[in-house]
Structure formats: structure tokens, C-alpha cells
Amino acid sequence: xxxxxxxxLAGWLMVSxxxxxxxxxxxxxxxxxxxxxxxxxxxxxxxxxxxxENYEFLFGSPVTYTVFINTFKYAILTWTxxxxxxxxxxxxxxxxxxxxxxxxVCFLLxxxxxxxxxxxxxxxxxPFLGRNGIxxxxxxxxxxxxxxxxxxxxSDFSVVLAFVHIYTLFMVVPIFNTMxxxxxxxxxxxxxxxxxxxxxxxxxILPLTKPGIMIGTIFVVTLVMGDFFTVRVMSGSxxxxxxxxxxxxxxxxxxxxxxxxxxxxxxxxxxxxGILLRxxxxxxxx
Amino acid sequence: xxxxxxxxxxxxxxxxxxxxAAAAGTLAAPMLWAQSNIVLRxxxxxxxxxxxxxxxxxxxxxxxxxxxxxxxDTAAQRVATQPNSFDIADIEYWICKKVWPTGNLQAxxxxxxxxxDKIAGTxxxxxxxxTSEIAQGTAPHTVGFTxxxxxxxxxxxxxxWMTLIPTIYNADTLGIRPDLIxxxxxxxxxxxxxxxxxxxxxxxxxxxxxxDMAMVVESMGEYKYPDKGNMTKAEIDLTFGIFxxxxxNGQFRAFWKSFDESVNLMASGxxxxxxxxxxxxxxxxxxxxxxxxxxxxxxxxxxxGGMGLAATLEGAKLDAAYEYINWYLSxxxxxxxxxxxxxxxxxxxxxxxxxxxxxxFWYEGKAAKGDIVSPQGTKMESAGAIRDGGSFIDRMGAxxxxxxxxxxxxxxxxxxxxxIAA
Numbered sequence: 001x002x003x004x005x006x007x008x009l010a011g012w013l014m015v016s017x018x019x020x021x022x023x024x025x026x027x028x029x030x031x032x033x034x035x036x037x038x039x040x041x042x043x044x045x046x047x048x049x050x051x052x053e054n055y056e057f058l059f060g061s062p063v064t065y066t067v068f069i070n071t072f073k074y075a076i077l078t079w080t081x082x083x084x085x086x087x088x089x090x091x092x093x094x095x096x097x098x099x100x101x102x103x104x105v106c107f108l109l110x111x112x113x114x115x116x117x118x119x120x121x122x123x124x125x126x127p128f129l130g131r132n133g134i135x136x137x138x139x140x141x142x143x144x145x146x147x148x149x150x151x152x153x154x155s156d157f158s159v160v161l162a163f164v165h166i167y168t169l170f171m172v173v174p175i176f177n178t179m180x181x182x183x184x185x186x187x188x189x190x191x192x193x194x195x196x197x198x199x200x201x202x203x204x205i206l207p208l209t210k211p212g213i214m215i216g217t218i219f220v221v222t223l224v225m226g227d228f229f230t231v232r233v234m235s236g237s238x239x240x241x242x243x244x245x246x247x248x249x250x251x252x253x254x255x256x257x258x259x260x261x262x263x264x265x266x267x268x269x270x271x272x273x274g275i276l277l278r279x280x281x282x283x284x285x286x
Numbered sequence: 287x288x289x290x291x292x293x294x295x296x297x298x299x300x301x302x303x304x305x306x307a308a309a310a311g312t313l314a315a316p317m318l319w320a321q322s323n324i325v326l327r328x329x330x331x332x333x334x335x336x337x338x339x340x341x342x343x344x345x346x347x348x349x350x351x352x353x354x355x356x357x358x359d360t361a362a363q364r365v366a367t368q369p370n371s372f373d374i375a376d377i378e379y380w381i382c383k384k385v386w387p388t389g390n391l392q393a394x395x396x397x398x399x400x401x402x403d404k405i406a407g408t409x410x411x412x413x414x415x416x417t418s419e420i421a422q423g424t425a426p427h428t429v430g431f432t433x434x435x436x437x438x439x440x441x442x443x444x445x446x447w448m449t450l451i452p453t454i455y456n457a458d459t460l461g462i463r464p465d466l467i468x469x470x471x472x473x474x475x476x477x478x479x480x481x482x483x484x485x486x487x488x489x490x491x492x493x494x495x496x497x498d499m500a501m502v503v504e505s506m507g508e509y510k511y512p513d514k515g516n517m518t519k520a521e522i523d524l525t526f527g528i529f530x531x532x533x534x535n536g537q538f539r540a541f542w543k544s545f546d547e548s549v550n551l552m553a554s555g556x557x558x559x560x561x562x563x564x565x566x567x568x569x570x571x572x573x574x575x576x577x578x579x580x581x582x583x584x585x586x587x588x589x590x591g592g593m594g595l596a597a598t599l600e601g602a603k604l605d606a607a608y609e610y611i612n613w614y615l616s617x618x619x620x621x622x623x624x625x626x627x628x629x630x631x632x633x634x635x636x637x638x639x640x641x642x643x644x645x646x647f648w649y650e651g652k653a654a655k656g657d658i659v660s661p662q663g664t665k666m667e668s669a670g671a672i673r674d675g676g677s678f679i680d681r682m683g684a685x686x687x688x689x690x691x692x693x694x695x696x697x698x699x700x701x702x703x704x705x706i707a708a
Contacts, residue, residue, distance in 0.1 A: 045366065045388070063704045070707070132555050150484055153556070154540045236540020237490045238533070240707040248706075251359040252492075252699055253366065 030266070037259035046255050054260035063245075064261075068268070071241040073156075074231070075224045078163040082220050083213065085164070086171025090212075091205070093172075094179035110172055113165070122162045122230055129153040129161075154236030162234045163224055170223070171216035178212030179205070214280045218273055225269050324606040329354045330376025331361045333591055333628075334453050338661060339619055347613055349606050357544075358491065365390055365594075374607060375594045379426040380493060380689045382450050382592065386429065386438065391594040393432045393447035398608050401615040404632045406682075409452045409590070410444055414682050423497060423515025423688035426452060426590045450592025451611055452631035454623045457586035457681045461552060461562030465576045474498075474505035474584050477559060478532050487551055487560035488529075490541035492702040494689050497587050498561045499525050501686065505584050515690035519697055526701045530708045541706070545569075552577055564627045567674070568666055579674040585686030586675075624648050625661050629678060651677030 037054055040047045058064050089110065097103045113121055128134050129152040136148040151157055182205065190200045228243025242265045249258035328335070332355030340351040354372075356364070362381045364371060369390035377385070385391070396402045407413050412420045412427035420427075430452075431445045432438070440449070462471050467482075477486055477498075489495050500514040503525050511521060532538070539557050542548045549569045551557040562579070570577040593614070595607050613619075620630030621639030625648065630636045637645050646652035651673055658667040675681045692698055 061700070061704075063700075063707050066707050126550070127554070130554050130556055232543075236487075236538075237543060237706065238538065238541060240703070244706070245703065248699075248703055251357075251363075253359075253363050 033259045033262055036256055037263050039256040039259075041254050041256045046253075054257045055264075057257065058260055058264060063240075067240050067242055067245050070239060071225055071243075074159060074163065074241060075221050077156075077160045078167065078224045079217060079220050081160065081164045082168045082171040083217070085168050086175055086216060087209075087213070089168075089172050090175035090179055090209075091201075093176055094182075095205075107176070110169055114169065118166055119229070121166060122233060125158065125162055125165070125234070126153065129158055154234070154238060156235070156239065159231055159234040159239070162230050163227075166230070167220050167223055170219040171213075174215040174219075175209055175212040178209045182208045210280045211282050214276060214282055217276060221272060221276075222269055225265065225272075323350070324348070324603060325350045325352060326373045326603070326607060326610060327352045327354070327371070328374040328376055328593075329356070329361060329364055329372040330374075330593075331358050331378060331381075331591065332356060334376060334623065336622070338622060342618060342622075343610060343613065346618075347606075347609055349610055351610075358493075369596065370598060373596050373599055373603065374610070375596065376453065376591065377450070377594065378689065379429055379450065379590045379592060380424045380691050382594065383424050383429045383440075383691045386432070386440070386449055389436070389438050390597050391449065392597045392599065393435050393437055393449060394451060394595060394608075394611070395435070396444075396446045396448055398612075399448075399451065399615065400612050401632045401635060404634050405452065405615070406629075406631060406633060408455075408682060409592075409631060415679065418683055421585075421588065421685040421687050422511070422513050423690035425515075425688045426450075426455075426592070430592075450594045451615065453591045453593055453614065453619075454628040454630060455588065455590035455682075456564050456628050457588045457675070457685055458561070458563060459582055459586050459675070460559055460580050461548075461567050461570075462578050462580050463552060463555065463558040463576065464578050466555060466558045471559070471580050472583050474501040474582050475507075477502050477561075478506065478528070478537060480535075480537070482537070482559050484536050484539055485556070485558045486537050487540055487542055487548070487557040488538065489548070489561045490543045490706065492699050493691060493695075494587075494589070495561070495702070496522075496525065496692075496698055497687055497689060499529055501584055501587055503528055505582075514687045516692045517694065517698070519694055522694060522698050522701055526705050530705055533705065533708060568627060568660075572664060572666070581675040581681075581684070585684040586681065587687055587689070588682070588685040589689045622661050625659075627666075627673075629682065633678065647671070647673060649678045651675075651680060 036046070038050045038052070040049045040051055040053065093103055093106055097106055126133075130136070131148045131150065131153070133153070135152055136145075139145045139149065186204055186208075187200055190204050195203065225241075226243060228241065228247045231239060231241045232244055232247075242261060246258045246261050246265070249255070249261065326349055328351055330353075335353040335355040337353075340353055343349055343351050353376075358378060358381060361375070361377055362384055365375045365377060365381070365385045366388050369388075375385075375391060382391075399405075407415070407418075409426045409430055412425050428442065429440050430449055431441050431443065432447050432449050433441050433445060434447055437447060460471070460474065460477060466485075476482070477488070488498055496517075497514060500511055500517070503509055504511060504514070506528075508528060509521070509524055511517060517525070540547075540551060542551060542560070545563065545566055548560065548562055548566045551560065552562070552566070552570045553573050553575050564579060567577050567579045593611065595604070599607055615632045615635065617632070617635035617637075617639045620632060620636030623630050624633075624636050624640060625644055627648065629649075633649060637649070640648070643655045644658065647654040647658050647667070654667055654669050654671045656669050657665050658671065660666050
């Protein structure tokens with residue numbers, strides 16, 4: 001009995017440093033944001049209060065809905081492409097590259113783009129995709145097009161392209177990790193039982209990599225939904241997502257309104273993750 | 287929102303030298319503060335935050351300037367919310383309208399400013415020349431004076447208590463790529479001309495962008511504003527209606543928020559006509575790309591920067607701040623800024639620090655006789671070049687409106703967000 005109590009105490013003591021850090025750097029700031037979201041603001045000051053006007057304005061404005069739909073659109077598109085690319089790359093690495101050395105080499109190759117900063121990787125697309133950029137000049141010289149293609153840059157296309165470029169690795173890593181832990185004898189057994197390659201992929205590998213996919217999905221979806229800089233730069237400031245709405249508010253000193261938007265965004269993301277987690281119990285399958 | 291701090295690094299040796307010079311005290315400029323280690327923290331929009339100025343201020347006055355530069359919104363925010371974080375606020379007049387009522391700045395006693403009488407009329411009576419008309423918007427003289435030392439109001443006459451002293455200002459217009467347009471551009475309405483579909487841009491800073499929009503709407507003949515600088519809700523709706531439709535029709539290639547973005551858009555040919563700032567034009571030209579700061583029939587949209595004193599300043603620090611401001615207006619800084627294409631508050635004194643050719647080119651609108659070189663030593667124009675728009679009087683005399691903060695500012699900002707999301 002005493003031993004059990006000690007165990008419980010030791011357990012609490014062991015998690016307490018982490019808990020303390022999370023409490024100070026995560027829970028308290030979020031509480032602060034929640035409190036400020038009920039305050040009022042004039043052009044140059046914020047006034048402690050308890051009013052719902054920030055939320056009323058947020059839910060009453062058609063911009064909010066456009067912007068949230070836009071945010072979801074970017075998240076879904078980016079997820080689709082990062083998943084297709086990430087899954088293929090991980091599959092190739094895990095099942096087609098035989099030796100461990102080469103697996104490690106190829107995996108490191110995937111991380112090379114991460115040696116420069118996110119922002120530089122994103123901005124380097126601009127001269128590439130521009131009206132007189134490399135992509136357009138190449139296409140014209142090959143005779144594929146006569147006139148430069150305009151939608152390559154400052155469009156939804158360029159936004160999603162940049163997102164996919166930046167975030168695909170977040171999909172590759174967890175999927176690769178779960179794939180490596182699949183017991184190879186399961187695949188052998190499936191093959192012995194007469195399953196085709198496609199059947200093995202669909203009925204054996206895909207279900208077993210679900211936790212990896214889910215972790216990758218959470219990474220990608222939360223990162224895309226919280227972003228504001230990529231959307232601003234790659235769309236040439238022409239489209240907005242929730243992050244931009246918040247950053248606009250902050251730059252105009254409308255902290256309460258920014259907080260209210262942030263709280264709604266936070267809840268939205270939590271709901272999305274909650275739904276995702278209903279499909280897969282990550283803890284059970286890890 | 288990148289902030290960077292500039293501090294003039296000075297060795298003990300230079301400090302000693304200045305000290306000796308002070309002790310010698312021959313004609314050592316007004317007064318030297320080196321011994322007292324006065325540090326003034328200047329925060330602001332970065333347009334005038336040059337290391338060269340800080341360095342020269344230390345040499346001449348012995349005052350150490352710590353300059354922090356940020357975008358206009360951040361600067362306004364800082365002045366309004368962190369009154370103890372700066373000694374001198376280097377902001378713009380429209381920001382002054384927003385932040386002055388907070389009481390975080392103190393008024394300046396005009397009798398302590400040596401060159402007060404020589405400050406350009408635009409900042410005192412509002413009239414550049416006795417016959418000029420006062421432009422719409424937040425004209426600097428309307429927020430340039432207050433009722434007394436601790437006044438938080440604005441008064442419309444020269445009360446002897448200034449809110450800001452003007453530092454630099456300029457007249458803005460559209461920038462164009464003449465080589466890609468190949469025809470004369472004379473009106474603001476060209477920004478929305480379908481001929482430039484997908485090749486136009488406007489700046490994504492609401493308080494400035496709305497004024498450019500208003501210039502365009504008036505030029506198109508769609509509407510004549512009683513006061514562009516203070517629109518009603520209906521006028522704001524009308525303006526954004528026209529621009530939202532243009533945006534949906536694909537008129538704009540992009541919007542820009544930072545100086546570099548505007549330079550890149552123009553230099554790469556993504557955009558051939560856009561709202562632009564004067565030094566950005568120079569930056570495009572220095573890449574060998576032709577670019578013109580096109581004077582337009584309807585006139586210019588102007589802006590003015592000014593420095594204010596923090597309310598917390600007192601005693602020796604306040605004296606030092608006055609000393610710094612008097613030095614600022616005494617000419618060296620003016621010459622330095624005029625050679626970048628800006629105007630200084632006291633043009634007369636700047637003349638002493640510029641060559642005749644420089645003065646002729648930048649101020650009088652005359653053809654350059656030799657190469658025009660920036661203070662940093664880069665060649666800006668060759669002999670024979672004439673400044674776009676001509677002389678100081680031609681350019682500043684044709685100001686149609688000033689950057690503004692409207693009574694309906696919050697409504698306008700919300701509409702701006704809608705416009706971006708549309």
C-alpha cells in the first residue's frame with residue numbers, strides 16, 4: 001500500500017516539471033487570450049471589460065466565413081497532396097530500398113530542403129514562378145505555351161505549392177516510422193495467401209500505417225490552419241486566411257478582436273483534431 | 287514585423303577625442319553631452335532611422351541615439367501603449383492624430399526651436415506659398431499644434447506648442463514601367479485601366495491605400511469626395527465597391543506591404559503600374575530597369591514624418607532632446623535626407639550642406655550637371671537627368687491629399703479586410 005502511494009507520488013513528481021512548463025507557457029497565455037477576447041478596444045487603447053461584441057462582430061461578418069472556408073480549403077488541398085506524396089515516398093523508402101544504409105541516406109536526402117529556413121524556401125518560388133520566371137521561360141522555349149501563364153504565382157496554386165513544399169516532410173517522417181515497424185511476416189503471409197500487390201497495400205499496409213498518417217495529418221492541418229505568412233507572400237496579399245485576419249487586427253491594435261478570432265480558430269482546430277482522433281486511437285496503436 | 291536596433295558603436299578612443307574637443311571648447315557646436323552620457327532612445331517608422339545620422343549626432347553633440355525602426359502600425363502601437371520605452375518618437379503626422387490624445391507625448395516649445403521661422407509653410411500655416419491651396423486629409427498643420435505643454439488637443443493656429451517637428455516628407459504618386467507601357471500616363475485612373483489587367487498593384491496598408499484609391503475614384507469621374515481624408519461610411523463603401531470589382535476582374539497582380547516587395551514587383555515586370563514610394567523608384571532604376579515616378583494631373587498624395595518628445599522626458603534629457611532637434615533642423619540632416627530624394631523641414635539650412643548641382647537637381651528640378659550620388663556613394667542619376675515631377679514647389683505645391691486617419695477609421699479598416707479577403 002505504502003509502495004503504491006510512493007509510486008503515485010513519484011509519478012506526479014516526475015511529470016511536474018513538464019506540467020509546470022506547460023502551465024506557464026501554454027495554459028496561462030491561452031487563458032490570457034481568452035480573457036482579453038472579452039475586452040473592448042479603441043484605436044489606441046484596450047479596456048478591460050466583459051462584452052461579447054468581438055464575437056458578435058466575428059460571427060456577424062461575412063468575411064469571417066469566407067476566410068474560414070479559405071483556411072479549410074488550403075488545409076484540405078495541402079493535406080491531400082502532402083499525404084499522396086508523403087505516403088508514396090515513405091512506402092518507397094520502407095519497402096523498396098532494401099539496405100538500411102540506403103534508407104538512411106535517402107531519408108537524409110528528404111531533409112535537405114530543411115537546411116534553409118522556411119521563409120527562404122518559400123520566397124525562392126517567387127522568381128521561379130513569376131511572369132518572366134524560369135518556369136514560364138522554360139515552358140515558352142519548349143513550345144508548350146505561347147504566352148506566360150499568370151496563375152503560377154500570386155494564386156491559390158502558388159499558396160498550396162508552397163505549403164506542400166514546406167510541410168510534406170511532416171507527413172513522410174511519421175508514416176515512414178510506422179511503416180518500418182510493420183512486421184514483414186504479415187506481408188509475406190498475405191502474399192502466401194494469394195493477395196495481389198494492390199490488395200496488400202490496401203488491406204495490410206494502409207491500415208497498419210494509420211497512426212503515422214494521423215500524426216502527419218495533425219502536423220500538416222494545424223500548421224496550415226495557423227499559418228499567415230505563407231498565404232500573404234504567395235498570394236501577393238490577395239487572399240486571406242484566419243491567420244492574416246488575426247495579424248491584421250494585431251497591427252491595428254485591435255487585440256481583443258484578434259484574441260476572439262484566435263479563440264475561435266483554436267476551437268476549430270481542436271474540433272478538427274478531435275474528429276480525426278475518433279478514427280484512430282493513436283495511443284493504442286503507437 | 288521585424289524590429290532592428292541600430293546603435294552607433296563608438297570606441298573609447300572616439301569618446302575621448304570628443305571629450306577633449308569639448309574641453310578645448312573652441313567652437314564646439316552648441317553644447318556637448320558626452321560627459322553626461324546622454325542616451326536618447328528614438329523609436330519610429332524607419333524612414334529616417336539612418337546610422338549615419340546617429341553617428342553624426344554623436345560627433346556633433348555627444349548624444350548617443352539608439353534607433354529602433356519598425357513599420358508604421360508597430361510604431362503607432364509602441365507610442366500608444368509603451369510610453370516608457372522611448373524618448374523620441376519618430377512617427378508620421380497621421381499617426382500623431384491617433385496617438386497624441388493618449389498624452390504619451392509632450393508638446394514642444396516653439397521658442398526653443400532656433401529655426402522655427404524657417405520651417406516650410408506646409409507645417410505651420412498649411413500653405414507652402416501664400417497662394418497655395420490646403421490639401422485634403424490629415425494635413426500636417428492640422429495636427430501640428432496643441433494648446434499648451436500638456437495639451438492633448440489640436441489647435442488650428444500656430445500656438446507656439448508643436449506636437450511634432452517635421453523631419454522628412456515627400457509627395458507620392460504612381461510608379462510606372464515606361465518601357466512596358468509605351469504611352470504617356472497622366473491620370474490616377476490608369477491604375478484601374480483594363481489595359482493593365484493583372485499588371486497593377488496597390489499597397490496593403492489601409493490608411494495609405496485608401497487615399498490612393500480615392501485619388502483613382504475621383505480621377506475616373508465616379509465620385510467627387512467633399513473630403514477624401516474623412517470619408518463617410520457610404521463613401522467608403524463606394525470606394526471599396528469599385529476596387530473589389532476590379533480585384534475580382536483580376537486587375538491586380540499582387541498587393542505589397544513592404545518596400546522591398548514593391549521594388550521586386552516592379553523590377554521583375556510582374557507589375558507595370560502601382561502605388562510606390564520615391565526611394566523604391568530609385569532602387570528599381572539602380573538595377574538598370576527603367577522606372578518613372580509619374581506626375582499626374584490630379585496631383586500627389588503626400589506624407590510627412592515628424593519627431594515628438596516622450597512625456598516622460600525631463601531635466602537634462604529634455605534639454606538634450608531640444609538640442610538634438612535644433613541640430614536636426616540646422617541643415618546637415620536635411621542635406622543628407624534631401625540627397626535621398628526626400629524633403630527636409632527647413633530646406634534653407636539644408637542648402638548649406640549640398641553642392642549647387644545637388645540642390646539644383648533635388649530641390650529646384652534642374653537638369654543634373656554631373657552624376658548625382660546618394661549619401662552612401664551609389665550613383666543615382668547621370669548628368670542631364672531631371673527629377674520626375676520637377677522642383678520642390680512644383681511637387682509639394684501639387685499635393686491633393688495627405689495620408690489620413692478618418693473618423694470612420696475602424697469601419698474603413700474592416701472594409702479593407704473584406705477587400706483583401708474578397
